[in-house]
Amino acid sequence: MSQQLFKLVGGERVPMTPAEIQNHMAAQEAAQQALENQPDPEPEFAALTNVQYMALVQKAAPLTSDQFVEIMETSADPDVKMVRLLLTMNSEPIHRDASLVSDGLAQLAAKGFLDEAGIARIKDAWPTV
Numbered sequence: 001m002s003q004q005l006f007k008l009v010g011g012e013r014v015p016m017t018p019a020e021i022q023n024h025m026a027a028q029e030a031a032q033q034a035l036e037n038q039p040d041p042e043p044e045f046a047a048l049t050n051v052q053y054m055a056l057v058q059k060a061a062p063l064t065s066d067q068f069v070e071i072m073e074t075s076a077d078p079d080v081k082m083v084r085l086l087l088t089m090n091s092e093p094i095h096r097d098a099s100l101v102s103d104g105l106a107q108l109a110a111k112g113f114l115d116e117a118g119i120a121r122i123k124d125a126w127p128t129v
Contacts, residue, residue, distance in 0.1 A: 005020075044128055062118075
């Protein structure tokens with residue numbers, strides 16, 4: 001299969017030789033292979049408001065309404081209270097890799113509200129930009 005390709009020489013459109021076409025096609029194929037072999041880019045995770053984060057945890061974990069209210073209002077456990085205080089006092093957007101997230105979820109797991117699969121579901125459900 002012979003294609004007619006052209007190049008610009010001195011502003012003029014000139015047919016490429018068969019050798020130039022072969023070199024051009026090989027370069028195109030190599031470039032395509034390089035693109036296909038690139039790893040998928042890392043996702044960029046959205047920063048969440050406190051309310052968005054709490055809704056994500058409740059839905060993805062999943063937590064029952066009773067569990068959610070216990071965490072956010074009624075638990076007297078000092079570690080759960082600390083998670084609640086840190087979350088409610090936070091005024092910055094919450095990032096997926098923040099210690100507030102990892103430490104808070106670990107505390108909730110230690111207290112039996114979550115398990116490792118629940119933490120994974122929360123991280124997997126985190127929205128991207």
